[in-house]
Amino acid sequence: MTELLVGTKKGLFALEGEPGGPYEVTARAFDGEPVEYAMRDPATGRVVATVTSPFYGPKIFCADEPGGEFAQAEGIELPEDGDKALERMWVIVAGEDGVLYAGGDPGVLFTSTDGGASWELVRSLWDHPTRPEWKPGGGGLCLHSIVPWPGEPDKLALAMSAVGVWLTDDRLQTWRNGNDGLVARYLPEDAAPSLTFCVHDLHRAPRRPERMFMQFHGGVYRSDDAGSSWTAIGDGLPSDFGFPMVLDPADPDSAYVIPLAADSDRVTPGGRVRVYETRDAGETWTARGEGLPAENAYLTILRQALDRAGEGESLELYFGATSGSVFGSGDAGASWFTVAEHLPPVYSVRTA
Amino acid sequence: MIGIVATVRLRGPLKRLAGDRSEHAVEGSTVGDLLRALERDQPALSGWILDERGRVRRHINVFVAGEPGSEDTPVSAGDAVDVLPAISGGAQ
Numbered sequence: 001m002t003e004l005l006v007g008t009k010k011g012l013f014a015l016e017g018e019p020g021g022p023y024e025v026t027a028r029a030f031d032g033e034p035v036e037y038a039m040r041d042p043a044t045g046r047v048v049a050t051v052t053s054p055f056y057g058p059k060i061f062c063a064d065e066p067g068g069e070f071a072q073a074e075g076i077e078l079p080e081d082g083d084k085a086l087e088r089m090w091v092i093v094a095g096e097d098g099v100l101y102a103g104g105d106p107g108v109l110f111t112s113t114d115g116g117a118s119w120e121l122v123r124s125l126w127d128h129p130t131r132p133e134w135k136p137g138g139g140g141l142c143l144h145s146i147v148p149w150p151g152e153p154d155k156l157a158l159a160m161s162a163v164g165v166w167l168t169d170d171r172l173q174t175w176r177n178g179n180d181g182l183v184a185r186y187l188p189e190d191a192a193p194s195l196t197f198c199v200h201d202l203h204r205a206p207r208r209p210e211r212m213f214m215q216f217h218g219g220v221y222r223s224d225d226a227g228s229s230w231t232a233i234g235d236g237l238p239s240d241f242g243f244p245m246v247l248d249p250a251d252p253d254s255a256y257v258i259p260l261a262a263d264s265d266r267v268t269p270g271g272r273v274r275v276y277e278t279r280d281a282g283e284t285w286t287a288r289g290e291g292l293p294a295e296n297a298y299l300t301i302l303r304q305a306l307d308r309a310g311e312g313e314s315l316e317l318y319f320g321a322t323s324g325s326v327f328g329s330g331d332a333g334a335s336w337f338t339v340a341e342h343l344p345p346v347y348s349v350r351t352a
Numbered sequence: 353m354i355g356i357v358a359t360v361r362l363r364g365p366l367k368r369l370a371g372d373r374s375e376h377a378v379e380g381s382t383v384g385d386l387l388r389a390l391e392r393d394q395p396a397l398s399g400w401i402l403d404e405r406g407r408v409r410r411h412i413n414v415f416v417a418g419e420p421g422s423e424d425t426p427v428s429a430g431d432a433v434d435v436l437p438a439i440s441g442g443a444q
Binding site for chain 1: 366404405407409412438
């Protein structure tokens with residue numbers, strides 16, 4: 001049985017089922033509210049969700065179960081009397097030593113050491129001297145990717161739109177950028193050096209942690225030096241524009257992306273929904289679309305709306321679209337089935 | 353010295369967060385003062401009406417004695433201050 005936590009424009013949905021379907025909606029929470037992201041903390045099993053009410057601002061809530069009673073977390077706020085307000089919380093990631101990280105807009109990172117009940121702003125990033133130069137992407141100044149290093153709690157990688165990759169080796173004390181090799185096609189070729197790198201998603205291969213993959217705003221990249229420098233690997237894709245990415249933890253040479261037609265046309269290309277897989281670190285890509293809509297299907301799949309469960313031969317993949325459909329694969333993408341239709345627009349999908 | 357006392361009126365989730373009570377007599381000379389005093393009385397409301405900067409959130413409307421106001425609007429003794437979600441349909 002696989003549990004999916006699906007954040008949507010109109011609430012959180014929990015679905016359960018076996019690969020091949022059908023999946024059942026077992027709970028709905030935050031009726032009518034935008035749920036950006038929800039996950040289960042592996043340390044406690046509790047559900048931690050980010051909710052951005054258009055009226056009352058971004059909050060994080062925790063509960064034992066998705067259908068249970070959610071309690072508001074403390075500390076999800078910026079320093080008082082500043083000139084910025086917290087706009088949105090994008091992602092929650094479990095780190096080493098039971099720590100939870102949460103990333104949001106405007107380019108902020110929070111940590112929790114009590115399973116999400118309370119949070120503390122990471123001041124080294126908030127007070128970073130380059131912050132006045134940070135430029136937001138279309139979705140705001142969002143810190144959307146938080147990438148721990150297995151077994152190394154001092155090391156962490158972040159990605160922000162549009163402020164590139166950030167690396168720390170001293171447990172959040174100091175930061176350096178990891179943008180070498182990235183090509184920002186949305187800037188003039190002779191543009192002055194800047195931090196304006198619009199990373200869309202960032203992942204690390206857990207069995208070879210110095211190997212990372214990135215979906216960029218036009219470009220798919222690989223790093224073999226823990227995110228310091230990047231090599232383009234998008235050749236062979238129908239488009240190298242897209243948002244989410246996922247890896248098979250068993251295979252450091254693997255990555256899956258869902259290309260969208262273009263920056264200016266953010267739908268599945270040619271009206272056909274296909275996931276693309278590499279098993280040779282981006283040398284070649286293979287379309288995986290058996291069972292996915294193949295005609296007149298112009299879907300948009302957002303940044304946090306692709307996830308996996310298991311690994312290797314038992315790798316399961318799941319993704320949702322703003323159309324309200326969720327799709328799954330129980331065989332590492334070789335074939336797909338429909339998990340759910342007619343949900344509200346899907347913001348995030350996480351397996352539990 | 354006792355200052356101006358006005359009544360803040362809440363609905364929906366704000367009412368529930370404030371002890372499930374809609375009317376709250378609080379002291380202050382501006383809407384911002386009243387709302388900060390209300391947050392002190394009802395800490396669960398913190399961050400729901402005013403943001404970190406002390407500003408009324410973008411999609412919340414405040415009316416003072418029936419007139420639209422902001423955090424800087426002065427209040428008079430006995431005023432009713434209504435706090436309502438804005439009519440923001442369409443985008444959501």
